Amino acid sequence: MERIDGKKISAQIKEEIAREIEQIKQQGGKTPHLVAVLVGDDPASETYVSHKEKACNKVGMESEVWRLNADISQEELLKKVDQLNQDPQVDGFIVQLPLPDHIDEQKIIEAIDPKKDVDGFHPINMGRMVIGLPAYLSATPAGILELLKRYEIETEGKNCVVLGRSNIVGKPIANLMLQKAYPGNTTVTVCHSRTQNLQAYTQQADILIVAMGKREFVTADMVKDNAVVIDVGIHRIPSDKTKSGWKLRGDVKFDEVSEKASFITPVPGGVGPMTIVSLLKNTIAASQNRIYGE
Numbered sequence: 001m002e003r004i005d006g007k008k009i010s011a012q013i014k015e016e017i018a019r020e021i022e023q024i025k026q027q028g029g030k031t032p033h034l035v036a037v038l039v040g041d042d043p044a045s046e047t048y049v050s051h052k053e054k055a056c057n058k059v060g061m062e063s064e065v066w067r068l069n070a071d072i073s074q075e076e077l078l079k080k081v082d083q084l085n086q087d088p089q090v091d092g093f094i095v096q097l098p099l100p101d102h103i104d105e106q107k108i109i110e111a112i113d114p115k116k117d118v119d120g121f122h123p124i125n126m127g128r129m130v131i132g133l134p135a136y137l138s139a140t141p142a143g144i145l146e147l148l149k150r151y152e153i154e155t156e157g158k159n160c161v162v163l164g165r166s167n168i169v170g171k172p173i174a175n176l177m178l179q180k181a182y183p184g185n186t187t188v189t190v191c192h193s194r195t196q197n198l199q200a201y202t203q204q205a206d207i208l209i210v211a212m213g214k215r216e217f218v219t220a221d222m223v224k225d226n227a228v229v230i231d232v233g234i235h236r237i238p239s240d241k242t243k244s245g246w247k248l249r250g251d252v253k254f255d256e257v258s259e260k261a262s263f264i265t266p267v268p269g270g271v272g273p274m275t276i277v278s279l280l281k282n283t284i285a286a287s288q289n290r291i292y293g294e
Contacts, residue, residue, distance in 0.1 A: 001258050004265045009150050010273035017280050018059040032287035033062040034118065035084055035093040039077065040070030045096045055276045061283065074103045078111050085113040091287040092118030115292050118282035130175050134291045136282045141173040143274025144209065144230055148183040153228055153263060160186035161201050164211035169232055173209055210251040220256040229257055229264040232271050
């Protein structure tokens, strides 16, 4: 078994990004500029946005966080989105999810200019991805592809089973693993909470991507020998052995599944660190007009 070290790979990519940004500056180009919009004071969202700020600073990218009150109206938030759409200094921006219950998330996503949609959630970017056109890929699926690539994991002709059908992970990664490209060219099966006899599918997976949102759901008896297991789940559980008072677990029962897997991502330190570097890469692409051109 080889542990896929997302922390190490993300550090390598940050170094690559920093060199690219320095080169852009030396050639007289504009420093890429990312804005994160944070509505309310959700602790997990605050932590994630803080990590994005630190990553931007580390690679020399300009970044801002717009912190808005939880009671902001949908109309006011849409005005903020339009302001960012119109600002030529802002190359890309994200509206951190989840949003308060009184705001329609899909309306906010659709209001974002696809050319600045570095989260890759806009229907235009999703649609371009599905038919194989250049697009901003959502961060977690893009991070998974990068890990498969950096570890030179063979994908062509393999059976890939995706557990979960969310718009953020399950659906996009299933489509990406279908593409005529590397990593890709797999035969994809998507399973979810209504799939019957789930184990029959997972036991056939050469590559198992788990994004169910259920702690330690996948056990050793669900996994075939030498499978590649990608765990997207992240769950906080209380612990008296850590300073923070909690520890992280994934959707996969790591200790027992790792005995059977050829490659596996741990939680923490697997897929998680890759999401932010994917966002940074999208922002550079936006600043250079690489997806949509001038």
